[in-house]
Amino acid sequence: MExxxxxxxxxxxxxxxLLFLFIPIFLIFLYAFNxxxxxxxPIPGLTLKWFSLTFEDSEIRRALMLSLQVGFLATALALxxxxxxxxxxxxxxxxxxxxxxxxxxxxxxxxxxxxxxxLQAFFSFDGVHLSLWTIVVGHTTFCxxxxxxxxxxxxxxxxxxLIEAAMDLGASGFQxxxxxxxxxxxxxxxAGAMLAFALSFDEVIVTTFTAGAQNTLPLWIFGAxxxxxxxxxxxxxxxxxxxxxIIPVVIAARLTGxxxxxxxxxxx
Amino acid sequence: xxxxxxxxxxxxxxxxxxxxxxFWRLPWLRSLLLLTPPLAWFVVIYFASLILLLITAxxxxxxxxxxxxxxxxxxxxxxxxxxxxxxxxxxxxxxxAALVTLTDALLAFPFAYYMARLASRRVxxxxxxxxxxxxxxxxxxxVYAWILILNHSGVLNWSLQSIGxxxxxxxxxxxxxxxVFSYIWLPFMIIPAYSALERVPESxxxxxxxxxxxxxxxxxxxxxxxxxxxxxxxxxxxxxxxxGDFITPVLVGGAGSTFIGNVVYANIGIANxxxxxxxxxxxxxxxxxxxxxxxxxxxxxxxx
Numbered sequence: 001m002e003x004x005x006x007x008x009x010x011x012x013x014x015x016x017x018l019l020f021l022f023i024p025i026f027l028i029f030l031y032a033f034n035x036x037x038x039x040x041x042p043i044p045g046l047t048l049k050w051f052s053l054t055f056e057d058s059e060i061r062r063a064l065m066l067s068l069q070v071g072f073l074a075t076a077l078a079l080x081x082x083x084x085x086x087x088x089x090x091x092x093x094x095x096x097x098x099x100x101x102x103x104x105x106x107x108x109x110x111x112x113x114x115x116x117x118x119l120q121a122f123f124s125f126d127g128v129h130l131s132l133w134t135i136v137v138g139h140t141t142f143c144x145x146x147x148x149x150x151x152x153x154x155x156x157x158x159x160x161x162l163i164e165a166a167m168d169l170g171a172s173g174f175q176x177x178x179x180x181x182x183x184x185x186x187x188x189x190x191a192g193a194m195l196a197f198a199l200s201f202d203e204v205i206v207t208t209f210t211a212g213a214q215n216t217l218p219l220w221i222f223g224a225x226x227x228x229x230x231x232x233x234x235x236x237x238x239x240x241x242x243x244x245x246i247i248p249v250v251i252a253a254r255l256t257g258x259x260x261x262x263x264x265x266x267x268x
Numbered sequence: 269x270x271x272x273x274x275x276x277x278x279x280x281x282x283x284x285x286x287x288x289x290x291f292w293r294l295p296w297l298r299s300l301l302l303l304t305p306p307l308a309w310f311v312v313i314y315f316a317s318l319i320l321l322l323i324t325a326x327x328x329x330x331x332x333x334x335x336x337x338x339x340x341x342x343x344x345x346x347x348x349x350x351x352x353x354x355x356x357x358x359x360x361x362x363x364x365a366a367l368v369t370l371t372d373a374l375l376a377f378p379f380a381y382y383m384a385r386l387a388s389r390r391v392x393x394x395x396x397x398x399x400x401x402x403x404x405x406x407x408x409x410x411v412y413a414w415i416l417i418l419n420h421s422g423v424l425n426w427s428l429q430s431i432g433x434x435x436x437x438x439x440x441x442x443x444x445x446x447x448v449f450s451y452i453w454l455p456f457m458i459i460p461a462y463s464a465l466e467r468v469p470e471s472x473x474x475x476x477x478x479x480x481x482x483x484x485x486x487x488x489x490x491x492x493x494x495x496x497x498x499x500x501x502x503x504x505x506x507x508x509x510x511x512g513d514f515i516t517p518v519l520v521g522g523a524g525s526t527f528i529g530n531v532v533y534a535n536i537g538i539a540n541x542x543x544x545x546x547x548x549x550x551x552x553x554x555x556x557x558x559x560x561x562x563x564x565x566x567x568x569x570x571x572x
Binding site for chain 1: 291295296298299300301302303305306307309310313314316317318320321324375378379381382383386395397398399400401402404405406407408409410412413414415416417419421422423426451454455483504505508509511512513514515518519529532533536542545546549552553556560569
């Protein structure tokens with residue numbers, strides 16, 4: 001349908017958008033090796049000195065530990081709750097299915113600040129002190145949807161006849177689950193977990209409202225950039241966070257053939 | 269989906285029925301048991317929080333102790349209506365969110381079109397991966413990258429000067445916020461637009477051409493209407509995420525860049541007036557409720 005001219009215009013457009021998307025990310029990695037502690041362009045030279053300095057910093061290490069703890073706990077909870085919901089919903093045709101799907105995506109579709117301030121009001125009303133656990137509760141709430149979406153998509157593509165056959169052959173409910181259902185859905189569960197962790201590890205808005213005095217890694221980054229302090233270390237930490245979020249996403253994308261890692265509504 | 273309505277005959281005689289059989293026969297019971305924990309989590313924590321937020325908006329604080337006073341009052345909303353500064357802030361936030369959404373739709377559409385309809389299978393996979401990467405790469409990192417680009421001695425000014433142009437000092441302005449938001453949320457628009465465009469059947473385009481429609485006519489009358497649900501689905505994210513942001517205004521905005529989120533944030537922390545912050549945050553909730561209703565009408569949820 002498209003003429004030669006249109007094709008070339010579209011190709012050029014794609015190239016421009018790709019440059020727009022990737023130049024900033026490339027710059028972050030480059031600045032992590034900046035010899036100067038002033039963030040101006042062009043950088044005078046390359047060095048590795050900020051890496052050792054950053055990883056020896058006890059404040060950053062504490063923030064990293066907290067982020068990892070929150071990430072693992074929120075992922076574990078989201079994994080349980082999201083999978084349960086997917087199993088409950090996938091064979092239902094009642095109207096409630098759409099409502100449940102919408103409900104789970106709400107924490108991602110509504111501005112994060114709403115989730116954050118609501119939870120903070122809730123915790124302070126109930127007299128709950130802000131701690132590791134309040135951060136975990138916040139993160140679990142918006143992580144459930146990625147697990148739910150991935151497992152549900154896989155269950156829908158799974159043939160019910162396999163399970164029926166196993167039951168006809170006398171398998172117990174547990175055996176069916178262990179030998180048939182679990183192997184069929186396992187990669188989608190892993191993918192969901194990877195994405196939930198990536199989502200949690202990078203989250204800053206909800207965390208701002210649900211963390212007490214302690215810092216997760218994103219909170220530390222936000223504070224440092226806002227004050228314009230310790231930017232050479234920020235460069236390193238930020239590059240590190242990109243890698244830690246991207247690696248699980250790449251794994252998840254490979255496990256689900258790409259679509260599972262879409263984060264936004266997309267056909268799978 | 270129709271198979272589940274087939275009920276098996278009940279076994280003759282009584283006795284204990286294994287759980288698996290029971291659940292197979294009564295799928296709603298199984299679903300109910302499975303759904304209870306996640307549903308309880310959402311109802312007890314998330315929805316209770318949202319409702320509490322709404323109620324808190326009608327409370328107030330003691331001016332001396334800054335403790336919350338649980339007395340029903342509409343004073344927070346009166347303050348929002350009577351003080352013009354809040355009109356400006358809400359207006360700025362909504363206008364910028366709309367502008368960012370429009371920008372992203374315009375940037376994303378040709379890209380998604382190429383991806384869905386012209387690229388080979390291999391290029392398609394590569395482009396999809398190329399969008400996934402910035403979609404997930406740390407939000408803070410990507411905002412921070414633009415501080416490095418837009419600051420006075422940053423990449424942008426250096427590039428402009430090296431080709432003989434005057435420096436563009438857009439760092440710490442609303443223009444910077446527009447650029448950064450458009451950048452950050454662009455992948456959220458590309459993916460649903462692509463997935464909608466990919467589902468447009470080739471036969472429709474051929475039929476349109478056979479019936480004598482020119483290229484632009486086909487795009488306007490066939491492709492655009494069919495791609496609209498995807499773009500609207502993407503716009504939910506670009507619009508909502510901009511509407512509720514307070515990080516980007518703090519980091520790349522300037523003196524006149526206060527967003528709804530910043531006032532909420534300030535009232536939670538420094539000013540310690542949670543009821544007022546709650547009242548203010550009902551505005552983006554109300555806007556998003558209307559937005560989601562319209563999006564649903566336009567078919568954006570079909571991709572969900």
